[in-house]
Amino acid sequence: MMTSSTLSPAQRWVIRGSSFTVWALAAASAVFWGLRLAQPAPVPSVEVAAGTTLEADPAAVARFLGATQGPVAALPGAPALASRLSLIGVVADGHQWGAALISVDGKPAHPYRVGATLEDGVVLLAVDRRRALLGPSRDAAPTLTLELPTLKKP
Template sequence: MPARIAAFLVWAAVAACAAFWGLRVLVTPRPVPSQTEPVASAEGRRADVLRLFAVAATPSAAASASAPGLASRFKLIGVMAPKEGERGRDQGIALIAVDEKPPRAYRVGAPIDNALVLQSVAVRSATIGPAQGEPAVQLDLPPLPPPATGSLPAASGLLPAGPVAVPPPAAPDPGPGPSGPPRDLVNRR
């Protein structure tokens, strides 16, 4: 009896190992979607780790982080603009992320930063600048991905194989006439 229990345990362990490695080898992970973007560069991750352990950042990294370009501070996520022929450019809402913070909705004329306001919104863009001045930054939405195209596979198994015989159309019934009763009522012998 102990030999049977030992054999059962050995074979159970072998089956568990085979199932584990079979699932590891045979299952393929899902690919990363095409619209994903990396969260941070390697330098950004290194700076975060250094800050975690209270190590002072180098002056060049601090200077570049404190004075980014004006256009790189803003990211246009979406717009809601009137059609070209409707009203003026003073209508509309833009969804803008400032300094990698979560995006917020801004109406045309609303202040975005200290001296900057949302000046106008178009179908796929928005302009930011001083309240009474020329646009400082024009933000554009990224182009849409091309539509998925292809063809459907042929439907198989729905229709019988080979040509299908179609019965000829039936002749119209002449109905009762002077020649006698209808044909379907006549007894055939």
């Protein structure tokens, strides 16, 4: 049996170099396969003809998110306005901040943040999980409540 004391210095360097080469190849292989497996799968490209524009249909997006045309609940004093507005969707947090997706006069819905003016004399005052409160100004009490329809159970 050969021990390290019986090996010449040249033989020791050959063993050290061989060991280093084997371990370097093993590390390189591990890095290569690690990077190869971490890459996402290639996504096929979609070609779009030049000159075409893609536009989102707000009504279709609202239907996709679960909204349906629902009843508009109005507080006394705003029946004409209630028939012109339709609540499509709501994004709210626990502090009544957020935004509402509201359609005016049957036009495509637009997002309005709390405090924004929909039209002259109509301001979005607050939003809740399923409703939006509107009033004549930011400091006034709500005069109109728009509600999303109740969700249908499957």
